[in-house]
Amino acid sequence: MSVTNSTELAFFPAAVALGKFDGLHRGHQRVIQPILKARETGEAKDLLISPASSNFPVSEGKHVYSTVVTFNPHPQEFFSGKPRALLTPLDEKVQQLRSLGVEQLVLLPFDRELCSLTPEEFVEKILVEQLQATQVSVGYDFHFGSKRSGTAQDLQIIAARYNIPVAIAPLETEDGDSSSSPETNPISTSFIREVLETGDVERAKQLLGRAYSLIGTVTKGQQLGRTIGFPTANLELPKDKFLPRLGVYAVRIYRVSDTSAQLEPLAFGVMNIGNRPTINGINTIVEVHLFDWSDDLYGQKLAVQLEKFIRPETKFPSLEALKSQIQQDCITAKVFFDT
Numbered sequence: 076m077s078v079t080n081s082t083e084l085a086f087f088p089a090a091v092a093l094g095k096f097d098g099l100h101r102g103h104q105r106v107i108q109p110i111l112k113a114r115e116t117g118e119a120k121d122l123l124i125s126p127a128s129s130n131f132p133v134s135e136g137k138h139v140y141s142t143v144v145t146f147n148p149h150p151q152e153f154f155s156g157k158p159r160a161l162l163t164p165l166d167e168k169v170q171q172l173r174s175l176g177v178e179q180l181v182l183l184p185f186d187r188e189l190c191s192l193t194p195e196e197f198v199e200k201i202l203v204e205q206l207q208a209t210q211v212s213v214g215y216d217f218h219f220g221s222k223r224s225g226t227a228q229d230l231q232i233i234a235a236r237y238n239i240p241v242a243i244a245p246l247e248t249e250d251g252d253s254s255s256s257p258e259t260n261p262i263s264t265s266f267i268r269e270v271l272e273t274g275d276v277e278r279a280k281q282l283l284g285r286a287y288s289l290i291g292t293v294t295k296g297q298q299l300g301r302t303i304g305f306p307t308a309n310l311e312l313p314k315d316k317f318l319p320r321l322g323v324y325a326v327r328i329y330r331v332s333d334t335s336a337q338l339e340p341l342a343f344g345v346m347n348i349g350n351r352p353t354i355n356g357i358n359t360i361v362e363v364h365l366f367d368w369s370d371d372l373y374g375q376k377l378a379v380q381l382e383k384f385i386r387p388e389t390k391f392p393s394l395e396a397l398k399s400q401i402q403q404d405c406i407t408a409k410v411f412f413d414t
């Protein structure tokens with residue numbers, strides 16, 4: 076999948092899904108689905124289409140690039156000036172989109188210039204001139220253009236002037252039926268953040284359509300873990316990664332390769348997200364103990380899928396007491412995975 080910061084360098088023509096897409100949850104996946112269908116029916120025979128900025132002629136092949144167009148930084152971060160923790164920081168978003176089958180990610184620099192475009196200018200400059208959009212897909216609550224003045228319906232009306240069809244994905248709810256009872260929760264990034272803050276990763280999995288994951292590189296810790304019989308791979312995560320409730324989880328661990336979209340399953344295990352009060356730790360760290368594993372993992376990139384919250388972190392009176400609790404945590408996780 077190609078990633079670019081500039082619509083001028085993007086491949087075209089493009090079938091475009093537009094949105095912030097933090098989390099790439101089931102609602103987001105519904106917005107992206109139509110552009111994947113476009114790709115399936117497009118003729119993929121000629122991939123030599125030139126970027127919009129160059130003078131090369133557009134190929135005859137008419138391959139339509141399934142393209143997600145999103146904003147960078149997150150608009151809320153731009154307006155508040157405060158960094159925002161994300162469910163899917165950029166690296167993870169790229170990986171998820173690649174596995175969905177998206178061919179191109181365009182990151183629109185969210186700056187004054189973009190903010191000042193009227194809805195009409197946004198459609199004309201970005202969608203028509205630069206991306207040569209053949210179709211567009213957005214969510215039911217999409218807003219665009221200066222002061223968020225344009226709605227999804229406005230986009231439909233404006234794009235129709237250029238014969239570009241706009242699909243508006245309906246609201247996706249927790250029980251999967253958008254027409255159903257008022258008790259069912261709309262799926263949203265903020266709802267998933269709330270659910271993760273309670274540690275209910277099983278519900279988060281249901282809302283995301285996949286387990287919530289932490290992806291990071293293994294760094295050296297204090298080398299204490301091995302002395303109590305539980306070596307733990309300490310993960311360095313992107314600074315803007317949203318952390319769920321602190322505590323101990325049952326997890327699945329995968330190795331992430333730079334070259335393949337496929338994750339390599341390594342082991343089941345237990346993870347602690349916390350400050351390690353027992354050893355007077357001060358900063359929050361993420362560490363994972365893999366079952367039936369003894370190889371060195373330093374420097375490797377791991378993806379950890381959170382399957383079940385086991386307990387909150389506690390200050391134990393001794394390392395011995397901590398050790399026997401971790402033994403108990405491992406049993407709890409193994410029973411969970413066995414059943």
Ligand SMILES: Cc1cc2nc3c(=O)[nH]c(=O)nc-3n(C[C@H](O)[C@H](O)[C@H](O)COP(=O)(O)O)c2cc1C
Binds near residue numbers: 298353354362364401
């Ligand atoms: C499953 C698991 C549960 C843990 N629970 C706690 C806890 O409740 N309280 C605590 O202070 N530390 C807890 N820890 C963190 C340990 O204190 C830490 O792994 C140990 O001190 C080794 O640190 P090191 O990786 O820097 O060598 C837990 C670690 C694991 C793997």
Ligand SMILES: Nc1ncnc2c1ncn2[C@@H]1O[C@H](COP(=O)(O)OP(=O)(O)O)[C@@H](O)[C@H]1O
Binds near residue numbers: 296302367
């Ligand atoms: N079963 C295992 N689970 C996690 N890490 C393991 C395991 N077996 C070996 N290792 C290796 O040992 C390291 C963790 O050992 P530990 O004593 O906790 O040191 P550190 O404090 O550096 O994390 C991991 O980073 C990894 O390279």
